[in-house]
Amino acid sequence: MYYIHAIQSMNNSDVFKQEDIHQKLVEVSENPTLVTPDFKTYIAPTALRRLSPILRMGITLAKEVQAAVDQPFDAISVGTGLGCLTDTEKFLNVIYTVEGDVLSPTAFIQSTHNTIAGQISLDLGNHSYNMTHTQNNLSFEMALIDGMLCCEEGSKNVLVGAADESIEFLNKLKPSVFDSETLFTTSATFLAISADKMESSIAILACKTIANAAEISVETNAFLAAFGLSLEQINCFVLNTNELETPANSEVFHIDDQLGFNQSSSAFAVHVAHDFLKSSTKEFALIVNRSSNNYLGLILLKNDKTHN
Amino acid sequence: MDIFITGLGAISTIGNNVDEIYASLLAEKTGIRKGTLDHSMKYHVGEVPLSNEGLMEHFKLKTKGSRTALLGMVAAKEAFQGHQLMDEVRTGLISGTSVGGMDITEEEYRNYLKTETFDAEKYKHHPSGTTTEQMAEELGITGFVNTISTACSSAANAIMMGARLIRSNQLDRVVVGGTDSLTHFTISGFRSLMIFDPEWCRPFDETRKGLNLGEGAGYIVLESEKSLQLTGKTPLAKLTGWSNASDAYHQTASSPEGNGAVLAMTKALSVAHLQPTDIDYINAHGTATPNNDSSESKAFINVFEGKVPPFSSTKAYTGHTLAACGGIEAVIAVLSIQNNVLFPNLNHTTPIEETGLIPVKQITRIENVRNVLSNSFGFGGNNSSLIFSKL
Numbered sequence: 001m002y003y004i005h006a007i008q009s010m011n012n013s014d015v016f017k018q019e020d021i022h023q024k025l026v027e028v029s030e031n032p033t034l035v036t037p038d039f040k041t042y043i044a045p046t047a048l049r050r051l052s053p054i055l056r057m058g059i060t061l062a063k064e065v066q067a068a069v070d071q072p073f074d075a076i077s078v079g080t081g082l083g084c085l086t087d088t089e090k091f092l093n094v095i096y097t098v099e100g101d102v103l104s105p106t107a108f109i110q111s112t113h114n115t116i117a118g119q120i121s122l123d124l125g126n127h128s129y130n131m132t133h134t135q136n137n138l139s140f141e142m143a144l145i146d147g148m149l150c151c152e153e154g155s156k157n158v159l160v161g162a163a164d165e166s167i168e169f170l171n172k173l174k175p176s177v178f179d180s181e182t183l184f185t186t187s188a189t190f191l192a193i194s195a196d197k198m199e200s201s202i203a204i205l206a207c208k209t210i211a212n213a214a215e216i217s218v219e220t221n222a223f224l225a226a227f228g229l230s231l232e233q234i235n236c237f238v239l240n241t242n243e244l245e246t247p248a249n250s251e252v253f254h255i256d257d258q259l260g261f262n263q264s265s266s267a268f269a270v271h272v273a274h275d276f277l278k279s280s281t282k283e284f285a286l287i288v289n290r291s292s293n294n295y296l297g298l299i300l301l302k303n304d305k306t307h308n
Numbered sequence: 309m310d311i312f313i314t315g316l317g318a319i320s321t322i323g324n325n326v327d328e329i330y331a332s333l334l335a336e337k338t339g340i341r342k343g344t345l346d347h348s349m350k351y352h353v354g355e356v357p358l359s360n361e362g363l364m365e366h367f368k369l370k371t372k373g374s375r376t377a378l379l380g381m382v383a384a385k386e387a388f389q390g391h392q393l394m395d396e397v398r399t400g401l402i403s404g405t406s407v408g409g410m411d412i413t414e415e416e417y418r419n420y421l422k423t424e425t426f427d428a429e430k431y432k433h434h435p436s437g438t439t440t441e442q443m444a445e446e447l448g449i450t451g452f453v454n455t456i457s458t459a460c461s462s463a464a465n466a467i468m469m470g471a472r473l474i475r476s477n478q479l480d481r482v483v484v485g486g487t488d489s490l491t492h493f494t495i496s497g498f499r500s501l502m503i504f505d506p507e508w509c510r511p512f513d514e515t516r517k518g519l520n521l522g523e524g525a526g527y528i529v530l531e532s533e534k535s536l537q538l539t540g541k542t543p544l545a546k547l548t549g550w551s552n553a554s555d556a557y558h559q560t561a562s563s564p565e566g567n568g569a570v571l572a573m574t575k576a577l578s579v580a581h582l583q584p585t586d587i588d589y590i591n592a593h594g595t596a597t598p599n600n601d602s603s604e605s606k607a608f609i610n611v612f613e614g615k616v617p618p619f620s621s622t623k624a625y626t627g628h629t630l631a632a633c634g635g636i637e638a639v640i641a642v643l644s645i646q647n648n649v650l651f652p653n654l655n656h657t658t659p660i661e662e663t664g665l666i667p668v669k670q671i672t673r674i675e676n677v678r679n680v681l682s683n684s685f686g687f688g689g690n691n692s693s694l695i696f697s698k699l
Contacts, residue, residue, distance in 0.1 A: 089417075108500050118554070
């Protein structure tokens with residue numbers, strides 16, 4: 001069991017540094033914009049200018065989470081579905097439009113997926129394990145599996161997160177590339193996990209990914225059965241699919257309604273489930289993350305505030 | 309718990325498979341030459357001579373994909389050759405890539421800039437994760453499929469992730485490594501950083517000017533002891549040490565003393581329960597950029613307390629294959645262990661003045677190669693070290 005000691009998100013809802021975010025979600029608008037703090041509080045103005053939204057979010061959220069746990073991370077594991085798209089597109093423009101021998105390398109340097117985690121290590125002066133996973137919409141689950149593995153191996157304070165940014169061009173490509181009618185949005189969530197309980201009461205019990213998944217209900221029941229649980233015992237579902245029949249008395253959040261389409265949405269789903277459990281006496285929450293090509297991610301959260 | 313290696317696969321400019329690559333290594337024959345494509349013809353690069361159609365036909369690939377995916381399929385299939393899928397053996401695929409389907413995306417995007425029209429279908433190949441999903445489809449692997457993207461250390465990190473998942477009893481067998489194709493994007497990127505050598509690269513040479521890019525893929529199969537009993541495969545070597553550390557110095561440059569590299573090598577030795585004196589050969593990252601080779605050399609001196617074991621960079625053979633290099637070099641490390649041979653660092657004449665270190669300069673056969681250290685360092689100060697050991 002891995003306890004969540006701090007969790008922060010940034011997206012098109014006003015959620016950064018907010019409590020009980022499950023009550024503060026707004027439906028995604030026609031023109032979703034990222035709600036941000038004043039980044040200058042977190043990032044030097046000279047650096048800020050060259051940093052894309054995904055990098056700004058990563059640094060800011062990591063710093064905020066580190067401030068909350070008040071100790072340096074001994075591992076950093078980040079997921080991203082599409083990576084640093086702003087800089088990728090910028091550099092594509094540079095190579096096809098700039099004449100002459102001298103090209104600015106900034107966009108290229110910042111286009112690699114691991115710029116998010118790398119920039120966090122630079123900003124925090126952190127020399128520990130630093131990993132970047134990218135598996136379309138299961139990228140967060142992969143980062144979480146790695147983060148939990150780091151805890152198992154002895155790490156005491158692991159930063160796990162996921163971030164994806166939308167660029168205008170992406171909306172031109174839907175729905176043929178991505179199985180989504182909703183708009184692309186920008187979103188990131190970072191959390192600190194540890195095997196030590198300390199002050200926390202919300203824990204991640206398990207995370208599983210399945211390539212070529214069978215029917216969702218079959219996979220979900222099998223996943224829960226390993227913990228002696230059934231669907232009826234789950235109090236809260238945060239999902240991106242209608243294919244799972246949820247028990248009548250459970251709380252259900254359809255993450256796409258708030259977030260639109262974002263490949264890091266399951267990280268935000270953990271935040272929603274975390275805040276729901278924290279503000280209640282309910283015990284279990286399940287995140288169900290399905291992708292169009294039959295990949296499935298399942299994350300089980302437990303509240304052990306009142307249940308030991 | 310022992311992690312066994314039971315399969316090797318690679319494709320690069322020096323060969324379409326492991327045997328061809330081994331023959332080129334022994335012949336001290338580089339594959340780097342003037343590029344043949346519009347965006348590569350001004351540079352010395354390590355291109356795989358087959359076109360995408362050529363790759364599909366020659367290797368009888370069933371799944372379509374970007375060049376990165378196709379190269380990955382070729383090497384991963386070679387590594388997985390003779391392996392059977394079975395329910396009792398939880399089998400995964402973890403692949404490193406940095407460009408994913410960029411070879412297709414960049415063509416399409418150039419078209420879009422010219423004509424403002426686009427074929428959205430083509431962008432389906434873009435995500436790096438999709439590259440791995442296409443490879444999984446070709447191999448028939450379902451279950452755990454993951455992609456690591458940490459620039460030039462991607463394959464080494466994929467290998468490490470696989471070993472850790474086996475040790476944690478989450479997987480029994482896993483195909484791990486990396487793949488990257490040469491793209492206009494990366495060629496322009498390294499040009500913008502001004503770290504190309506216009507001629508053949510010279511790793512660890514005082515006169516080195518920079519790197520030559522390459523493309524390719526390299527994969528190995530890792531198995532637990534329990535898995536070996538079920539698959540009946542004969543292990544070739546073991547993976548005994550691994551570590552990743554962050555240099556936290558600069559977005560692209562390594563710290564002058566190679567702090568992240570020192571951390572990675574030291575921790576990998578500790579994971580393997582080995583002393584520095586147990587290492588018989590280092591396959592260095594050795595990109596031949598002024599910064600990397602100086603920083604890595606100093607890290608060697610620090611970790612090995614001045615007694616640096618025989619080392620070389622094989623990038624003067626293959627070019628720097630970015631996310632694939634840790635996979636190709638893992639195959640080279642196992643070849644070194646299997647054959648008790650150290651591969652030379654081509655094009656070396658003058659040691660780096662500050663360190664005086666001289667790499668292995670010709671094919672060298674020694675009595676016993678017990679342990680090989682393999683380094684891969686990426687942008688963002690992402691430093692990884694792996695240790696391969698004799699059975």
